[in-house]
Amino acid sequence: MNDRILLIEDEAPIAESVAYSLKSEGYAVEVAGDGLSGLSTFRAFAPDLIILDLMLPKLSGLDFCRIVRRESNVPIVMLTAKTEEIDRIIGLEMGADDYLPKPFSVRELIARVKAVLRRTAVAGEDDQKTTLEVGDISLDLPKRRVTIKDKHVHLPLKQYELLRALMSNKGRVLSREELFKRVWDADAVYDTGSLDVHVRWLREKIEPDPSKPRYIKTVRGVGYKIVSDEED
Ligand code: CA
Numbered sequence: 001m002n003d004r005i006l007l008i009e010d011e012a013p014i015a016e017s018v019a020y021s022l023k024s025e026g027y028a029v030e031v032a033g034d035g036l037s038g039l040s041t042f043r044a045f046a047p048d049l050i051i052l053d054l055m056l057p058k059l060s061g062l063d064f065c066r067i068v069r070r071e072s073n074v075p076i077v078m079l080t081a082k083t084e085e086i087d088r089i090i091g092l093e094m095g096a097d098d099y100l101p102k103p104f105s106v107r108e109l110i111a112r113v114k115a116v117l118r119r120t121a122v123a124g125e126d127d128q129k130t131t132l133e134v135g136d137i138s139l140d141l142p143k144r145r146v147t148i149k150d151k152h153v154h155l156p157l158k159q160y161e162l163l164r165a166l167m168s169n170k171g172r173v174l175s176r177e178e179l180f181k182r183v184w185d186a187d188a189v190y191d192t193g194s195l196d197v198h199v200r201w202l203r204e205k206i207e208p209d210p211s212k213p214r215y216i217k218t219v220r221g222v223g224y225k226i227v228s229d230e231e232d
Helices: 012-024 035-045 061-071 083-090 106-125 157-167 176-183 192-206
Strands: 004-008 028-032 049-053 076-080 098-101 131-134 137-140 145-148 151-153 216-219 223-226
Touching: 004 012, 004 035, 012 028, 012 106, 028 035, 035 049, 035 061, 049 061, 049 106, 061 076, 076 106, 098 106, 106 157, 131 157, 137 157, 157 176, 157 192, 157 223, 176 192, 176 223, 192 216
Parallel strands: 004 028, 004 049, 049 076, 076 098
Antiparallel strands: 131 137, 137 145, 145 151, 216 223
């Protein structure tokens, strides 16, 4: 079955050219021209991935993201002209999984879309156990759902994959490089800074006190491990 992509973009020429290219890559594509119709299309179409412009009429990309994240972990690739927003977009507040600054090349966008869908597909396949637990954190693998004390916590894709890698290896130290390989694409250039930033974001989501991590421990000079709160 073809992957379904919802494109939400109010600039018609961009929407048309992106939709055309996605369709010629074999994707099933729905296009919405504002945030509100994007939301109703999202609910009706159940896309595998959303490409979302940040600046939209009726409902902004930011508000769209917040609403969708209460309902779904669907991967979101954000398009934005506002580069200063990138930290907030990818990291903490909005829960996008990747972004492209405008203007962008359609070819680059399609490469990102493929990469995000590939990571999602791989994440859905492996692991025998269906639920991983460490302390109060519970990770439902088939649903890709993280709960802490039964409260749903949305994690963007990379933070989710990081947590999954750590929780599948509870108590075991994973080197930075190993973690990076598990979470990023095979062709990504190993970047320890980028890994550390995502660990920091993840801690802010799951740690009761991110400055004194009780779950994700830094192992100096090596990498990270996850432990239950009663262990060290
Ligand atoms: Ca726009």
